[in-house]
Amino acid sequence: MTSFILARTARRTWCRCSRTLGALGTLWLGLGAATSHAAAFQVEARTEAQAYQIRAWRGTTPEDPVLLPRRRIVQYLGLNAFELVTGQDMGFESNLRVWADFGLPRGEAALVDGLKSEDAELLHAYVRYAKGGFEGRLGRQLYADVTDILAFDGLRMRYVSRLGLGAEAFGGLWVKGASVLGSSVYQLDGTREGDATLDALEPLFGAKLLLEDLGGFHAAAGYRKAMVEGKTDLERATLEMRYVHGLGVSAVAGVDYDLLQRKPAQVRVQARWDKTRFAVSAEAMRLSPVLSADSIWYYFAWAPRDEARLRVDFLPVGALRYYVQGIGSVYHEDLNPALGLASQVDGEGAPESRSVGGAVGAALRKGDFRSALDVTYRTGFGGDQLWADLTGGYSFGRDGLTLDGRLSFARIFDSFNPRLGGNFYGAQVWASRPLSRAARLSLVLEQNINSFTDSDTKGFLLFDLKASL
Numbered sequence: 001m002t003s004f005i006l007a008r009t010a011r012r013t014w015c016r017c018s019r020t021l022g023a024l025g026t027l028w029l030g031l032g033a034a035t036s037h038a039a040a041f042q043v044e045a046r047t048e049a050q051a052y053q054i055r056a057w058r059g060t061t062p063e064d065p066v067l068l069p070r071r072r073i074v075q076y077l078g079l080n081a082f083e084l085v086t087g088q089d090m091g092f093e094s095n096l097r098v099w100a101d102f103g104l105p106r107g108e109a110a111l112v113d114g115l116k117s118e119d120a121e122l123l124h125a126y127v128r129y130a131k132g133g134f135e136g137r138l139g140r141q142l143y144a145d146v147t148d149i150l151a152f153d154g155l156r157m158r159y160v161s162r163l164g165l166g167a168e169a170f171g172g173l174w175v176k177g178a179s180v181l182g183s184s185v186y187q188l189d190g191t192r193e194g195d196a197t198l199d200a201l202e203p204l205f206g207a208k209l210l211l212e213d214l215g216g217f218h219a220a221a222g223y224r225k226a227m228v229e230g231k232t233d234l235e236r237a238t239l240e241m242r243y244v245h246g247l248g249v250s251a252v253a254g255v256d257y258d259l260l261q262r263k264p265a266q267v268r269v270q271a272r273w274d275k276t277r278f279a280v281s282a283e284a285m286r287l288s289p290v291l292s293a294d295s296i297w298y299y300f301a302w303a304p305r306d307e308a309r310l311r312v313d314f315l316p317v318g319a320l321r322y323y324v325q326g327i328g329s330v331y332h333e334d335l336n337p338a339l340g341l342a343s344q345v346d347g348e349g350a351p352e353s354r355s356v357g358g359a360v361g362a363a364l365r366k367g368d369f370r371s372a373l374d375v376t377y378r379t380g381f382g383g384d385q386l387w388a389d390l391t392g393g394y395s396f397g398r399d400g401l402t403l404d405g406r407l408s409f410a411r412i413f414d415s416f417n418p419r420l421g422g423n424f425y426g427a428q429v430w431a432s433r434p435l436s437r438a439a440r441l442s443l444v445l446e447q448n449i450n451s452f453t454d455s456d457t458k459g460f461l462l463f464d465l466k467a468s469l
Contacts, residue, residue, distance in 0.1 A: 018134030041469040044078035052446075052458035065454060071103040117234045122181035124151065130214035133160040142186070146240050146254035150176035151186040152204050165213040171205035174226055187309065188226075189233065190295025202228050203421075208238075232295045235259040247274045260293060261302070279313040303332040304389060319366040329355040355380035358424045368395040383421075384413025399447060400434040424450040440464045 047204035074097065082090040098116040108117075126139030137156045142149060156171015177184030178199045191198060206224035211217070219241045226234040240254045249271070256266035267286040272279060288304040291297055311325040331353050357378030364371045372394040378385045386409075393404035408426035425448065432442035444460040 019239065020447075025433060033241065034440075039084050042078075042082075043465075043467045043469070044076075044080075044082040045465040046074075046076040046175040047463045048072075048074040048076075049461040051461075053456055056454070066451065067454075069455065070101060071105045072099055072101045074099040089128075089130040093128065093130050094128070094285070095123040095403065097121045097123055098127075120182040123183065134158070135164065143170065145220075145222065145234050146238050146268065147256045149186060150204075151183070153179070154204070158210075160210055160212050164214045165212035166212060167202055168208040168210060168220075168222075169206070171203070174202040174204045176202065185228050189289060191293035200228050202226050202233060207235045216243055218242040218244075220316075228294070231293070235289075236265070246266075247276070249273055260388050265304070277315050277317075279315070281309075281311045281313075283309045283311075285309075288308035305332065306330045321363045323359075323361050327355075327359065327360040328377065329356050329381065331355070350378045356380060357385075362371070368397070369393070383417070386411040402430075402432045406430075420452065422451040438465060438467050 037327070050072040050208055052070050055069060056066040070256055076095065077098050078100050079092070080094070084090045084092065089303065098120045101116075104115070104117045106117045111159065115429045125142050126137045126141045129136050135158045138154075140153050141156060142151050142152060142163070143156070144150075146277075152170070152172040152174050154170065156168070156170035158166065158168040159164030164183050171177070174187065175182050176187040176198050184198075188324060196306040206222060206223070208220050208222035211219040211252075220238070222238040222240075224234070225232065235258075237257045237259060238255065239257075242250075242252050242289040244250045252268065252270045254268045255265070257263075258265040264286060265288040268283070269285075270281060270283040272281040285307045286304050287307065288302070289297070291302070299309070306328065307329040309322060309325060310329050312428050312429075313323040316322075333353060355378050357376065359374060359376040361372065361374040369392075371390075374386040374387075374389045376385075388409045390407045391404070392406075393402060395402045396418045406426075408424075408428075410424040411422075412424070426446070427448075428446040430442065430444045430445065432440060440463075442462040442464070443461075444458075446458040448456040448458075450456075
């Protein structure tokens with residue numbers, strides 16, 4: 001019966017994307033037939049069986065939580081091709097995800113905006129060509145910088161001269177949940193699934209000036225803009241700098257400036273000093289949510305978080321490594337002054353806006369055994385929080401069997417959020433063994449116990465296949 005359900009679900013999902021995949025398959029076969037003497041191909045597949053729960057928010061109380069079962073089958077399929085033209089750096093990379101949730105009937109999913117019981121998502125699929133200092137990509141691709149990470153369907157071109165000077169330009173359509181074989185993972189936050197703006201096409205374009213490895217110095221200045229129905233949805237200017245030159249001093253800095261609100265959105269500055277037996281780093285950050293201009297939160301509750309960190313790593317001779325870190329944060333409360341909530345935030349007895357704390361940790365690697373311990377304490381904003389995480393693993397020689405475990409503990413007390421107070425316990429075991437040089441089977445079991453969900457059990461079965469042709 002299970003095989004019949006899986007086959008029926010796969011047919012339903014596959015029919016929705018068969019034309020697109022058929023076109024990609026025809027292109028791949030044609031390229032492979034024409035250049036099979038030179039091209040190399042790699043196929044990667046992963047099948048995941050997932051069983052876990054999520055907490056229900058309706059018809060429940062903090063004393064009697066209700067957990068909803070999730071039973072999912074997820075299939076990943078990656079196809080990569082290299083040197084499609086003899087002697088040329090031209091290739092193709094893709095990754096497709098198909099999934100079905102057997103704990104969520106289609107009728108129930110239709111009652112909730114953006115919820116689906118099955119779907120197919122093309123995470124990326126692009127043709128790549130490079131020659132000399134030029135590189136071009138055409139298709140669905142991921143793009144990341146100091147601003148954010150996003151996915152778009154379009155063209156990206158990049159050129160860097162031998163002197164290290166270069167430029168980059170990209171443009172296309174932002175990938176959303178409503179896109180063809182699209183995923184909502186990388187769309188702008190702040191608007192709910194099913195919102196009309198998420199169904200509209202969103203052209204995106206940007207450019208950068210580049211400086212690559214000039215005596216260890218790297219820099220980039222960029223601009224990005226996205227529009228929905230002729231109106232600006234996001235407009236940012238960025239500046240990134242990095243200096244790395246072996247042991248000694250290194251530095252990273254980046255600024256993301258919001259041109260709509262005319263204020264910095266993301267800022268990061270880090271300086272690090274590395275020696276043979278220790279390293280010291282200092283970091284300052286301003287972090288803000290990257291929201292759509294159509295989001296109500298963008299105008300009424302846009303508030304950044306400033307954070308500073310100072311860390312020292314000790315690297316003695318032997319198998320042990322240690323670190324100690326201090327952390328301080330300020331959670332800004334830049335609410336619209338016209339809201340009644342603004343006076344309550346600034347009023348007497350309001351939550352503390354600052355948080356201070358620290359962390360210590362150690363790591364051990366000796367032969368086939370590995371382990372790490374991290375302990376963090378913070379107080380102020382968010383209440384008193386103690387976090388501890390212990391991991392360990394062992395590799396069993398020739399068989400290729402690996403066994404990893406993790407124990408987690410958190411104690412939280414926040415007078416402004418009593419529902420999240422108490423002790424939280426978690427345990428996870430991951431066992432993995434190769435079945436052949438191209439196949440691997442893994443099992444993950446997880447158990448969480450706390451007053452918020454009582455007991456939460458999760459299980460994942462993974463089968464990985466990788467073949468090169």
